[in-house]
Amino acid sequence: MNDRLLRAYRREPGDATPVWFMRQAGRALPEYRAVRERAGLAEIVRDAALCAEVTLQPVRRLGVDGAIMFADITTPLPGMGVDVRFVEGVGPVIDRPVRTLADVAGLRTFDPGEAVGPLLDAIGLVRGEGPVPVLGFAGAPFTLASYLVEGRSSRDAGRLVALLRTEPATFRALLERLTDVTVAYLRAQVHAGAQAVQLFDSWVGVLGPFDYERHVLPHLRRLLSELAGLDVPTILFGTGNAGLLRLQAGAGAGVVGLDWRVDLGEAWQLLPGLAVQGNLDPSLLLGPFDGVAEQAGQILERAGGRPGHVFNLGHGVLPSTDPDDLRRLVDLVHERSAVRAVRP
């Protein structure tokens, strides 16, 4: 198996910089769009073979060094008794949001086997195929809370922030429950074969370090410490985290994912002893490849060939991205970093 991704996550030297893309399985690929003509997102995740197939599509087409499981951040929520609908152009919608202490108390206990059995089976299938490591993932507690409280994607997570201000006990109880669920969910993914796991804190960028330290970090610390015994690399990705890095460094993850709004070199200095993942602006792929190549070169330059850099986008692949450009980018990263590795 190509293990350069796992080596980089452990900050061991490798033959080239590994690369994968957030949302690499998705609408940018014609073979994915073909699947979606016959199955919705939730249906794919409930069909182990189809889920494994969709997960492997980008590995085959793009030559990436990791296979992140195809699922949604909200995938575990029905296992807590929360119904999720997917609405075209909106994303996941929760018609009965969770906003009171009674709502939190009413959440069901999450049983991974019962809630996401086919997804766990799919992990085993992808692991069995074996070309590259299998990555599991989950939404981080704050981000899951954002979906549960807002009922859908929200620009500023205004209701969740208001809950934090006016009902801090409810906020805390909700994050504690979601931390428990996420530990169970990620543990099950690792037991099923996932070789690294990533936490997506997609909405945490609405908070500053003052609140992050008091109201988010303690939950992440517990979550990551409960995963420590599994001995797999853990990646903490947060959108808009440029001002949170010094705190994230102490969360207990071995790898911090960077979005595109921070210089990778400056960021890595704030993350001593950790690996980093990132951080090409996905919108560059809407323009000529020259721009992509220029920023990719700058990122590799900033990483300086040190062990512990995994190349990725700073956010998910945009649906209108040309997959040929993604393939070119994978090749470019491999070639340039391989050259770098043999320099005297």
Next chain:
Amino acid sequence: MNDRLLRAYRREPGDATPVWFMRQAGRALPEYRAVRERAGLAEIVRDAALCAEVTLQPVRRLGVDGAIMFADITTPLPGMGVDVRFVEGVGPVIDRPVRTLADVAGLRTFDPGEAVGPLLDAIGLVRGEGPVPVLGFAGAPFTLASYLVEGRSSRDAGRLVALLRTEPATFRALLERLTDVTVAYLRAQVHAGAQAVQLFDSWVGVLGPFDYERHVLPHLRRLLSELAGLDVPTILFGTGNAGLLRLQAGAGAGVVGLDWRVDLGEAWQLLPGLAVQGNLDPSLLLGPFDGVAEQAGQILERAGGRPGHVFNLGHGVLPSTDPDDLRRLVDLVHERSAVRAVRP
């Protein structure tokens, strides 16, 4: 006149840390809401006496150390031939967005006296009242471009970013025009009596440092260098700028405004020789005052009593904020920083 604000902007020691609030004139104040029952936002800005009155309301009620003129970021746009409507719950809406090189070429030359005469008169009236310095402001070119291209507030400025990727010449031409307009607009404000001017780059947080350096900073540099001869403090505020600070340090502004998603102490280290303004999370004011006091104390601690800190929120006052809490916050900042100033 209370000049502690201007002293701080010039990094001179003062008797206490000055404080004002972005959007201090606005819906949090009952006297403003009373005005809005008889006049819309655009009407206020077209009535010099009313505009001056609304600008001075927070100075009287809150005891802030500066009077920022009441206006909207889009206020100069009609002077370029762009019609703007204000829609309740949406904000400014531009029905005929600017998206092509021909659209850019069709923008009218901006004549401040003709376009915003009453606002300039209002500056003179506020200056004449004289209790505190008068602050002028403008949207920064990228943010003005965002309104012009998107037609309204946009979460990710997706169309503007797409324009940058696919039509870079159009993007550049638009930013050049907006830079010219903003120079003229701010010059006129200073000639009318503004004693400092702030650039609001409210949407620049969608860009990373790679693009900021190439596509935004050159315009800001020119803009600020053309204002340099006016010899008034210039403040560059950008929402979501935690990862851009090292670049913003070289834009030519004497002061950098920080939003709430960065530690003020860490940020200031990236801004050698400059003053800083910020950065309390405005959402704290939705909760008990204890939280406000705690973060205010932390911010003052991080600033360490060094000359050159202006206390502010990290973003505009939220409409549901209790003005009594704002007043308490002003008093708290003054009292704690005054105590600090006499320490041995």
